[in-house]
Structures are given as structure tokens and as C-alpha cells.
Amino acid sequence: MLTRDQRTRLPARMVWTRFGVTDRTLDRWIADPDLKFPRPMYIKKRRYFFLDEIEDWERAQARGCRGDDA
Numbered sequence: 138m139l140t141r142d143q144r145t146r147l148p149a150r151m152v153w154t155r156f157g158v159t160d161r162t163l164d165r166w167i168a169d170p171d172l173k174f175p176r177p178m179y180i181k182k183r184r185y186f187f188l189d190e191i192e193d194w195e196r197a198q199a200r201g202c203r204g205d206d207a
Contacts, residue, residue, distance in 0.1 A: 145188040149177065152186050173197070 147155075153163055166174040175190035 146185040
């Protein structure tokens with residue numbers, strides 16, 4: 138298992154690009170507890186997201202769209 142320092146971090150801008158959304162939409166996703174979007178870490182007032190958490194969230198969303206219970 139990788140340590141926190143070894144995990145790949147994505148800046149918020151890369152997350153916006155990945156999902157085709159704006160910064161404000163990303164703020165809404167983070168604020169919505171039902172979405173369970175990964176929380177960012179802050180480095181000098183900049184937001185970073187762990188890639189593995191983003192990928193896990195994407196998989197969970199895909200399962201939800203298919204109607205799977207898992």
C-alpha cells in the first residue's frame with residue numbers, strides 16, 4: 138500500500154477537465170454529502186485530489202448508473 142506521499146495527486150484543474158465541469162460544480166460535488174465525492178487536500182491554498190480516490194468514485198458512479206446494488 139502506498140503512503141500518502143507516494144499516491145498520485147491531481148490538481149483541481151485536472152479534475153475539472155477530467156469530468157468536463159467548472160470549479161463551481163466541483164465545489165458543489167464536494168459539499169453534497171450524498172455524492173460522496175472525495176475530499177481534497179490543501180497545499181498552500183491549492184486543492185489536490187488523490188487519483189485512486191477519484192477512480193474509486195468513478196467506479197461507484199458507474200455501478201450506480203447500471204442499477205447494481207454492490
